[in-house]
Amino acid sequence: MTNLSLPSGLSADQRLSREKAFGRLIEVVTEMQRSGRSTKSAGVKPRLTQSLDGRFNEADYGFSTFREFLTAAQQAGLIELRTVGPGPDVDVIVPDESTTSTAVPAGRIRPDLWSTFMDWSPGIERLYDRREQRARRLVPASDAEDTDSEMRALREARTNDPDRFLRIDPVVLATQLSWARTFVASLESTMDRKRLTEDLNTERPMQEFTRRIRTMSIAGEWASFRNRQVADVIRAWADKNEINLDPFAPPSTPPVAIATPRTSATHVSPVDAYGPAEINVKALRAQVKDLVDRMTVEELLALPFTLGQLYRR
Structure with a gap:
């Protein structure tokens, strides 16, 4: 496991608490990056505090300042801190976990394929559009007025030209859990195997497993292993449907951005x-x-x- 530079005076429970705090930090910053928000440290701390129901205090984890907390996370290889100006504030960056391993040819699975094959949310129809050569997620029409023109157009196309689309069956939770267990069984560290196995035996195994492994030095190895499994599933599906599909290549037709916030150096309300x-x-x-x-x-x-x-x- 990554050395978190824990003070020798911390108990085992305090060490685990710090590990969980780092995990929550990664979740918060990842969400901010995904939504296009500024990730300056001055803005990260309030959102981290909010995510912990207002109970975050860096002193509880052995740090005098929030900057020390962030620096420890950086030293553990979990985040990057980038200077943004002459002042003390810094940008907090979570590196893309899929780029940490050279075993993945193009860095990550195509986003359109990932969101269709790896999301098992009920009530969503997953389709591959032969004409546009990309995967689509079709949500059910709501009782309220349908204001999404893209979804309306997709429903119409699905009705008028059904042969244009191929059905995609997502990778079910049981399969994803089996991948996680196979990966955990291959680990050399007894402690890592023990902790991750405990997570996989909880009521929400995938969520707890993901939260912990993001704070560990083996996060990149897991991302590479999982991407290989997903790529194999996609290739098998493509062969079955007789289409030429590279899971790692960019889509021939770029996906239409849906409600994607604009990214700027400074977040504007x-x-x-x-x-x-x-x-x-x-x-x-x-x-x-x-x-x-x-x-x-x-x-x-x-x-x-x-x-x-x-x-x-």
Whole structure:
């Protein structure tokens, strides 16, 4: 396991708590990167605190400052810290786990294929569009007015030209768990095998396994191993359907970006950008609901909601 430079005075429980804090830091920063938000350290700490229900204090993990906490995570190889100006603030970056291993030819599985083969969320139809040569996720039409023109067009095309599309069956949770267990069984470290096996025997095995392994030095090895398994599944599916498909190559037709926030050096509030009077709240809520309906399980788990927000009346 990665050396986390833990003070000798920390108990085993405190060491595990620090490991969990680093894991939550990675989840928070990854979500911020994915959504195009600024990941400056001054903005990361409030979101990390929010994700822990307001109970984050770096002193609880043996650090005098938040910067020391981040530096320890950097020394463990979990994040990168990049200077952004003359001031003390830094950008907190989570390296792309799939690029840490040279065993993956092109770095990562095509995003359109990953989201269709690796998301087992119910109620979603997964299709491969022969004409556009990319995978698509078709969410059910809601009872409310369908405001997503792309989804409407996809439904119409599916109805009018069904031979244009091939069905994709996702990799079920049981298979993904079997991959994880095979990988864990191959590890040399007895401690790593013990901890990851315990995670795989919890009520939410894949979530707990993923959260822990992201904080470990073997994260890159797992990403490479998993990508190989996914690539094999995709190639077998492509051979069965007699299509030429490289899991690692970019799509011939770039996917249409759906509700992707703009990335900028400084995050700008939508209210500041457009003005409150220009925002149609009802339409915005409908768009957010549609986006959530199309999220993968991993994306849903990364949403920064508190229990209070979920149960608010």
